[in-house]
Amino acid sequence: MREILADFFKSVPTEDIAKVAYLTLGQIASEYEGEVLGMAEKSVLKAVAMASGMELGKLGKMLDETGDIGLTAEKALQKKPQTLVPLGTLTLREVFEKLHKVTSLEGSGSQDAKVTIIAQLLQKASPSGAKYITRMVMSTLRMGVGDMTVLDALAIAYTGEKKNKGILEAAYNICPDVGVIAETLVVEGLKGVEKIDVHVGRPIKMMLAQRVETLEDVAKKMPGKVTVEGKYDGERIQAHKDKKGKITLFSRRLENITNQFPDLVGYLEKNVDAKEFVVEGEVIAIDAAGKCLPFQTLMQRKRKHDVADFVMKVPVQLKLFDLLYYNGKTQLHEAYYTRTGLLEKIVSCGKHLTIADKIVTDDVEEIHAFFVKMLKSGFEGIIIKSMAEDSEYQAGTRGWNWIKWKKEYVKEMSDTFDLVIVGAFYGRGRRSGVYGALLCATYNEKTDTFETLCKLGTGLTDELLEELPTRLAKYKISHKAARLQVKREMEADVWFEPAIVVEVLAAEITKSPYHTTGSGLALRFPRFVKFRDDKKAEQATTSLEVMEMMKRK
Numbered sequence: 001m002r003e004i005l006a007d008f009f010k011s012v013p014t015e016d017i018a019k020v021a022y023l024t025l026g027q028i029a030s031e032y033e034g035e036v037l038g039m040a041e042k043s044v045l046k047a048v049a050m051a052s053g054m055e056l057g058k059l060g061k062m063l064d065e066t067g068d069i070g071l072t073a074e075k076a077l078q079k080k081p082q083t084l085v086p087l088g089t090l091t092l093r094e095v096f097e098k099l100h101k102v103t104s105l106e107g108s109g110s111q112d113a114k115v116t117i118i119a120q121l122l123q124k125a126s127p128s129g130a131k132y133i134t135r136m137v138m139s140t141l142r143m144g145v146g147d148m149t150v151l152d153a154l155a156i157a158y159t160g161e162k163k164n165k166g167i168l169e170a171a172y173n174i175c176p177d178v179g180v181i182a183e184t185l186v187v188e189g190l191k192g193v194e195k196i197d198v199h200v201g202r203p204i205k206m207m208l209a210q211r212v213e214t215l216e217d218v219a220k221k222m223p224g225k226v227t228v229e230g231k232y233d234g235e236r237i238q239a240h241k242d243k244k245g246k247i248t249l250f251s252r253r254l255e256n257i258t259n260q261f262p263d264l265v266g267y268l269e270k271n272v273d274a275k276e277f278v279v280e281g282e283v284i285a286i287d288a289a290g291k292c293l294p295f296q297t298l299m300q301r302k303r304k305h306d307v308a309d310f311v312m313k314v315p316v317q318l319k320l321f322d323l324l325y326y327n328g329k330t331q332l333h334e335a336y337y338t339r340t341g342l343l344e345k346i347v348s349c350g351k352h353l354t355i356a357d358k359i360v361t362d363d364v365e366e367i368h369a370f371f372v373k374m375l376k377s378g379f380e381g382i383i384i385k386s387m388a389e390d391s392e393y394q395a396g397t398r399g400w401n402w403i404k405w406k407k408e409y410v411k412e413m414s415d416t417f418d419l420v421i422v423g424a425f426y427g428r429g430r431r432s433g434v435y436g437a438l439l440c441a442t443y444n445e446k447t448d449t450f451e452t453l454c455k456l457g458t459g460l461t462d463e464l465l466e467e468l469p470t471r472l473a474k475y476k477i478s479h480k481a482a483r484l485q486v487k488r489e490m491e492a493d494v495w496f497e498p499a500i501v502v503e504v505l506a507a508e509i510t511k512s513p514y515h516t517t518g519s520g521l522a523l524r525f526p527r528f529v530k531f532r533d534d535k536k537a538e539q540a541t542t543s544l545e546v547m548e549m550m551k552r553k
């Protein structure tokens, strides 16, 4: 895939490279911009009818036969009567602009307007072009290419060496927008890419925490004094305020979630003393007395409608723990204590906006005591943060500057994993007619592939079993995902595009010839805990993490 893409990228004119990078991923903008296509099949079919002159009924039958909108459009256009003269050649720019127009239309009459725009595109398209355009507008293109593969291919195409991908990846962590990276690389070269910096309003990939086997190991990784903070089981939020005072909130998946939390926007406006900032924290639901409520309560705030009602019903608190940008200057490369020292100065703490609970210590007993205190307050555990000179904010990286310690770790030999659902097996007996087990995978960052780690059947309630086929339907594909590494013994009955992440509790990691993580590692007694809708497939537990946990056993 990399080689093919690299060859193709070489032939793309400079002015088109950003657009091509997005389209390769089946998108028309960076993910955080939220410009998602995904028109209904019925509307797309109408557009195909308009462009091909074929009756809607006939097209519907054709769709039943092919099972795919792309093949239907291709066939229909092949049969287009000669009397329908093509309206000129289709350019990439036109496709791109019209698709943007489609996502921008809202309100009454917008459906018809969208259909007309797509029909216009299809009138100019070749049959095979129509195949891809229709899939694109329904968001079912699924070439199986991820952002990392695009970065690899760009490195090969424009620097001649795959090893330069590291530079592109570092820039991508600060600017997770392949279009910007592609264009900068083509226009300004690697030097330009190296200069890519924080841009207020564009999310930064979030820093993640490592884990250790015992609390004593913390001192080996972080000698001397450390800061220990509470670990809250809520939702991570990265808040940006630009020069004009506009505040934008991003989730861990880098989605714009500003509309869900108008209350937080208000608190940040009033209680953070800075013209421009990027701060990070965890939002939790609280009761009238300010006590932390469970994750499920907070989830009621994940909504598009009745937002104002739920601001009242489910009050929240944002616990800030980092500062990434302040008044025109990036803070990413400052040490942890410099960043948080400044954060403490500019935030006026109150019930709804405050700084994470913390202690500074070099004593493992004190760390443990603080951990117990945090659990008693209803939190999930602690995060231990390095106070070394080089304790910078490692964007998009699970580095050793942060170590997490959760209550599950204390239970005997149990650990949690966030795995991607890549396949399912039909159930038998009581579970016939629904999925009996799910095939779950880790993410291998090095190869940008997914590797299987377990078959998950335990912990799935009847309710969940009912819900699963609907939840997964959108991601069903007719063949195994392009980036999935799977053994013959684990060929699933149904395959899915890697998209949905689940938290899985397991007793231990063992060797197994049936799975591909770490060339043959598997989970023993895996049990479903919950969906991790806040994570994308590429944010799942990595193969490397599992291999390291196995080594420490």
Ligand code: AMP
Pocket (backbone or CB within 6 Å): 206, 208, 209, 229, 230, 231, 232, 233, 234, 235, 236, 252, 282, 321, 356, 383, 404
């Ligand atoms: P995990 O999802 O288990 O990998 O844990 C990392 C997550 O813990 C982060 O993405 C945050 O959402 C959350 N978190 C809670 N409290 C803190 C904290 N004090 N510092 C950093 N992350 C935190």
